[in-house]
Amino acid sequence: MARVIVDVMLKPEILDAQGQAIARALPRLGFSGVSAVRQGKRFEVELEGPADEAALSDVRKMAETLLANTVIEDFTVTVEA
Amino acid sequence: MSAARVGVVTFPGTLDDQDAARAVRHAGGEAVPLWHADRDLKGVDAVFLPGGFSYGDYLRCGAISRFAPLMEELIPAARAGLPVLGTCNGFQILCEAHLLPGALMRNAGLHYICRDQGIRVESTATPWTSDFTEGREIVLPIKHGEGRYVADEATLAALEANGQVVFRYVGGNPNGSLNDIAGVRNEAGNVVGLMPHPEHAVEDLTGAPSTDGRGFFTSILKKLVNA
Structure with missing residues (x-):
């Protein structure tokens, strides 16, 4: 059993309207010193077996096919320790 | 002569399939219901992907629908030249399926926007817009929360250079779409997607802002009859 984390973020050049709205809300809540917020998605993928290279390659394929839209998003795959 | 057959796809969460089917019949065509779980296009001559919230818009709008069994038939057929029109959620599905470039954010x-919107027809070189004249301004309803069209710079430049921008918002950009883009087509021109709703604007009786949506349906039916 292993848990693999897929983080999906908008590409840097894509306007993140939601992240901007969050950033604008922070000063109103008393949080200062934040210059920007970007919002993304985190997927926790539970594997039946170990997170070996074959399994990770499958997860990367999942990310590319479904979890992320690579037209607008980048993703990273990490194994949770 | 039998009427041209236009398939109208229903996914779980689709809303506008009944209006789309009615618009097809209004223009003199036969509307053929297509079910997302069937691997069967029923031999239709064209396909309309209507709006709504297919699969609850989970993950991303259109991201799940794009893998529906019906889409496994539709995607190769569209690549082979079958005329396909996607409106609103249908446009999002076509982008997720990579049948159209870019994405909708x-x-x-x-804010979710629901209003009558001015749109300029930029290209009549598609089976869905041939009955319009280039540059004509029409009014159609829009109703969406995720309609901001984005694409990388190179894609955007190619779309503009190839005349693949089919519709542009006029009188104000409602959603921040790049280059005021309301709708695009693929390179071949048979696949068209737009956020506004022609199927809601075919009859005066329904309180639509216009009957400008009729042009989409008369275009495709003329094309199919003359094919």
Whole structure:
């Protein structure tokens, strides 16, 4: 059993309207010193077996096919320790 | 002569399939219901992907629908030249399926927008817009929360250079779409997607802002009859 984390973020050049709205809300809540917020998605993928290279390659394929839209998003795959 | 057959796809969460089917019949065509779980296009001559919230818009709008069994038939057929029109959620599905370039994102103002919108027809070189004249301004309803069209710079430049921008917003950009883009087509021209709703604007009786939507349906039916 292993848990693999897929983080999906908008590409840097894509306007993140939601992240901007969050950033604008922070000063109103008393949080200062934040210059920007970007919002993304985190997927926790539970594997039946170990997170070996074959399994990770499958997860990367999942990310590319479904979890992320690579037209607008980048993703990273990490194994949770 | 039998009427041209236009398939109208229903996914779980589709809303506009009945209006789309009615618009097809209004223009003199036969509307053929297509079910997302069937691997069967029923031999239709064209396909309309209507709006709504297919699969609850989970993950991303259109991201799940794009893998529906019906889409496994539709995607190769569209690549082979079958005329396909996607409106609103249908446009999002076509982008997720990579049948159209770019993607649709949350409106820049973050609000869901429901209003009558001016749109300029930029290209009549598609089976869905041939009955319009280039540059004509029409009014159609829009109703969406995720209609901001984005694409990388190179894609955007190619779309403009190839005349693949089919519709542009006029009188104000409602959602922050790049280059005021309301709709695009693929390179071949048979696949068209737009956020506005022609199927809601075919009859005066329904309180639509216009009957400008009729042109989409008369275009495709003429094309199919003359094919």
